[in-house]
Amino acid sequence: MGQDRLIKHQLIIVRHGQSEWNKVNKFCGWIDVLLTKKGEEEARNAGRLINKAKLKPDLLITSKLSRSCLTGSIICKEINRLYIDVYRTWRLNERHYGKFQGEDKTKILQQVGEKKYLYYRRNINGCPPLVEKEEFEKSVDDRYKYKEDFKLTEEKEEFEAKEREGILELPRGESLKMVIERVKPFYEKIVLKEMKIGKTVLIVCHGSTVRSLIKIISEDQVSDEDIEKINIPNGIPLVYEFDKDLNRVGDYYYLDPEKAIKRAKEVERQGFENKK
Numbered sequence: 001m002g003q004d005r006l007i008k009h010q011l012i013i014v015r016h017g018q019s020e021w022n023k024v025n026k027f028c029g030w031i032d033v034l035l036t037k038k039g040e041e042e043a044r045n046a047g048r049l050i051n052k053a054k055l056k057p058d059l060l061i062t063s064k065l066s067r068s069c070l071t072g073s074i075i076c077k078e079i080n081r082l083y084i085d086v087y088r089t090w091r092l093n094e095r096h097y098g099k100f101q102g103e104d105k106t107k108i109l110q111q112v113g114e115k116k117y118l119y120y121r122r123n124i125n126g127c128p129p130l131v132e133k134e135e136f137e138k139s140v141d142d143r144y145k146y147k148e149d150f151k152l153t154e155e156k157e158e159f160e161a162k163e164r165e166g167i168l169e170l171p172r173g174e175s176l177k178m179v180i181e182r183v184k185p186f187y188e189k190i191v192l193k194e195m196k197i198g199k200t201v202l203i204v205c206h207g208s209t210v211r212s213l214i215k216i217i218s219e220d221q222v223s224d225e226d227i228e229k230i231n232i233p234n235g236i237p238l239v240y241e242f243d244k245d246l247n248r249v250g251d252y253y254y255l256d257p258e259k260a261i262k263r264a265k266e267v268e269r270q271g272f273e274n275k276k
């Protein structure tokens, strides 16, 4: 049977448009910067690509960070679906970049050397130096105190029990492996559940959480070594397709493959471009 007759569900995933700190070559993580004008245009273009592919999202899912929320709204405006439900979760926040947040990428590259720089940015176990606990407590925005409307009821009890015991900590720096661990429960208990009831889900998140979703959805097709080589372009939607039983059909594809390859290369080269 032809693959296209198998397809019953589509999941659209896109990284936010260019942020203010993407533009100035800074590590961003959980710092809540906005989109540049270019990033807003990239978001509109993502909407045009979704329209052109005749995809009709029924649910928008974003992180708690403004750059993903803004990109999601601009896309939904572009595709005339501003009315669809929105679910926002800290679990899709960008990887927390620890002490590197706010630092210039080229400066860190020169400080730690190319091998370590690549390890921190893309190795599944690469974790930046952690922000000091006291410093972190002062800076963390209360949006991240797990105040999401728990659809995972058992999770609510779990979190509240841990919080009471004071053992629940927000990340102070993360590896991709740690991000995968916080994204996976959300994907399995919310995203798959919404798709199972027939919704086309649009997820707008961040470079590391798109990579986490690729690792989770592609399973053993994408090894730890493979994921190291995957960089995610801003604002170009990728699509996963599934059969009626939510078995993945084929690999993901970008709605503008050529531009995706070009922009992913630019992401990979960040920090090296203006290395003196």
Ligand SMILES: O=C(O)[C@@H](CO)OP(=O)(O)O
Pocket (backbone or CB within 6 Å): 022, 026, 027, 028, 029, 030, 094, 095, 097, 121, 207, 208, 267, 270
């Ligand atoms: O700064 C960040 O949070 C991320 C994504 O912008 O950077 P990198 O692509 O280097 O992981």
